[in-house]
Amino acid sequence: DAKTTQPTSMDCAEGRAANLPCNHSTISGNEYVYWYRQIHSQGPQYIIHGLKNNETNEMASLIITEDRKSSTLILPHATLRDTAVYYCIVRDNTDKLIFGTGTRLQVFP
Amino acid sequence: NAGVTQTPKFQVLKTGQSMTLQCAQDMNHEYMSWYRQDPGMGLRLIHYSVGAGITDQGEVPNGYNVSRSTTEDFPLRLLSAAPSQTSVYFCASRDPGQAYEQYFGPGTRLTVT
Numbered sequence A: 001d002a003k004t005t006q007p008t009s010m011d012c013a014e015g016r017a018a019n020l021p022c023n024h025s026t027i028s029g030n031e032y033v034y035w036y037r038q039i040h041s042q043g044p045q046y047i048i049h050g051l052k053n054n055e056t057n058e059m060a061s062l063i064i065t066e067d068r069k070s071s072t073l074i075l076p077h078a079t080l081r082d083t084a085v086y087y088c089i090v091r092d093n094t095d096k097l098i099f100g101t102g103t104r105l106q107v108f109p
Numbered sequence B: 001n002a003g004v005t006q007t008p009k010f011q012v013l014k015t016g017q018s019m020t021l022q023c024a025q026d027m028n029h030e031y032m033s034w035y036r037q038d039p040g041m042g043l044r045l046i047h048y049s050v051g052a053g054i055t056d057q058g059e060v061p062n063g064y065n066v067s068r069s070t071t072e073d074f075p076l077r078l079l080s081a082a083p084s085q086t087s088v089y090f091c092a093s094r095d096p097g098q099a100y101e102q103y104f105g106p107g108t109r110l111t112v113t
Helices: none
Strands: A009-013 A018-023 A032-038 A045-050 A061-064 A070-075 A084-091 A103-108 B004-007 B010-013 B019-025 B031-037 B043-051 B054-057 B064-066 B076-078 B087-094 B108-112
Touching (some): A009 A018, B019 B031, B043 B064
Antiparallel strands (some): A032 A045, B004 B019, B064 B076
8 A cells, every 4th residue: 555645636827836735654763755757648757755854956955854754746837738647655665655535746837 | 759659649459459559768767557547537557567577467457467578668569458448548657766757648548349
């Protein structure tokens, strides 16, 4: 079973920041938080990951709370092409990615 | 690099037929996986492999077989298709040196009637 809970759907205006929350209250000390997204009918795409420090790359920022029980993915300036299902995944150092049902983000003009 | 490729893109089978979904990657990745995705749901892990000659079961392995004779290829076999196997199938691979990122193929949409 997925070890994360996310809202089913969210809306965001184009050009605004999209903040996608994720709860992972049972996360273990060596487990990373990963974010992937899936644009309609395509294979999932890696976005970002982190262990305990906040992370930023060209796509997004990841904010992890100090107790590591939750995190937020931030798309700083959402565009229509960011409309997708976003998956928050907790995994250890194995090859298994256990996907939940994700958050469907709709960016509107 | 072509990345991860899957064939066919679409397939319709009758109940009881067998077939093999093909997956290949040209990135020399050791790890490869198969997922299925049903409507409105996330991906579920079927089988995975950590290298040639090594395979293991994921969350939903029943009804599927895999083998890994080369690093490049990881076929998924349905021995006797059932309507419950109607789904979209994704293959993925990753480099063990970059544990965080999996590369996914474009998917195979399978319908079993």
